[in-house]
Amino acid sequence: MLEVKTLKKKYGEFTAVDGISLHINKGEVVGLLGPNGAGKSTTISMIATLFKPNSGEILFEGENIVKNPKVIQPFIGYVPQEIALYETLSGYENLKYFGALYGLSGKAIKEQIQRISKIIGIEDRLKDRVSTYSGGMKRRINIGVGLLHNPKLVIMDEPTVGIDPQSRNHILETVNKLKSEGISVLYTSHYMEEVEAICERIYIMDHGKIIADGTQEALLEQSKIQSGMKLKFEKPVAQIVDQIKAMAWVTQVQILDEYEMIIRSSGNGSSHKDILNALMAMNSGLISFDIQKPDLEQVFLHMTGRGLRD
Numbered sequence: 001m002l003e004v005k006t007l008k009k010k011y012g013e014f015t016a017v018d019g020i021s022l023h024i025n026k027g028e029v030v031g032l033l034g035p036n037g038a039g040k041s042t043t044i045s046m047i048a049t050l051f052k053p054n055s056g057e058i059l060f061e062g063e064n065i066v067k068n069p070k071v072i073q074p075f076i077g078y079v080p081q082e083i084a085l086y087e088t089l090s091g092y093e094n095l096k097y098f099g100a101l102y103g104l105s106g107k108a109i110k111e112q113i114q115r116i117s118k119i120i121g122i123e124d125r126l127k128d129r130v131s132t133y134s135g136g137m138k139r140r141i142n143i144g145v146g147l148l149h150n151p152k153l154v155i156m157d158e159p160t161v162g163i164d165p166q167s168r169n170h171i172l173e174t175v176n177k178l179k180s181e182g183i184s185v186l187y188t189s190h191y192m193e194e195v196e197a198i199c200e201r202i203y204i205m206d207h208g209k210i211i212a213d214g215t216q217e218a219l220l221e222q223s224k225i226q227s228g229m230k231l232k233f234e235k236p237v238a239q240i241v242d243q244i245k246a247m248a249w250v251t252q253v254q255i256l257d258e259y260e261m262i263i264r265s266s267g268n269g270s271s272h273k274d275i276l277n278a279l280m281a282m283n284s285g286l287i288s289f290d291i292q293k294p295d296l297e298q299v300f301l302h303m304t305g306r307g308l309r310d
């Protein structure tokens, strides 16, 4: 449905998007995960035809939308990070107003607002003024505006930043409902747990480049990260951390507090049992351990040496 090929965007001398390629199939929920400044907003703004790339191609159903943006505009719903609503109007009136811009009126807009308010889960507050809404409810109306013209592809730019957990769950549910209607979603976030929960495929972006992509399982498999072990000791970890770092198979040590750390291993033939035996043998004062399953945060940490939210 959408194919992005070696896309590049510069702001002056600075390259914000550096030759990325990605694709989205019909009805697929695809995540674009990366820390602040990775280039996610710049990428999706180009897909939404808000500005042109310096080079590269964006094809929508085979047509080049860099040359001819009108091809995609009726079929794309872009939900920006910034809330763009009229505070003194109700949620209903806002949807009606933006619907009119798409040429919807009368029965058509009424039915559309009814359908969309179910998708965004905000039917009971629709008649209240937007100024009385929480940040999360405003965000949900903002998403509703992006759905008014029945797009085939919806692009959401970090829709859950700074909102309450209830609205966050509603937004994640909204994405699932869109998927069940066969609508494709490109979802950007720096919250790996959201991307893990709703996306079928994930692109991990950093410094303007896609550094890994695939299903969550494939990304974990490719990165060869083993599950970690959270260890608790009776003596301060500072006394033993150097010895643990020196163990051949330990690739990562994360100190949690004075007595706790997480270690990860390369997986070169070592098992949790081997590591525990070695810790016992060195008289480390180990009190307890807990196996930690790897996640996308660790994939990112492994590939870049930094956390997604550093």
Ligand SMILES: Nc1ncnc2c1ncn2[C@@H]1O[C@H](COP(=O)(O)OP(=O)(O)OP(=O)(O)O)[C@@H](O)[C@H]1O
Binding pocket: 011, 014, 016, 034, 035, 036, 037, 038, 039, 040, 041, 042, 043, 158
């Ligand atoms: N208009 C601009 N002029 C100059 N530099 C810009 C401009 N817009 C973005 N940048 C820079 O380009 C880089 C990528 O920004 P972008 O907003 O695309 O990243 P992002 O991954 O969406 O991050 P965030 O989560 O903070 O929105 C950043 O270093 C940013 O400072």
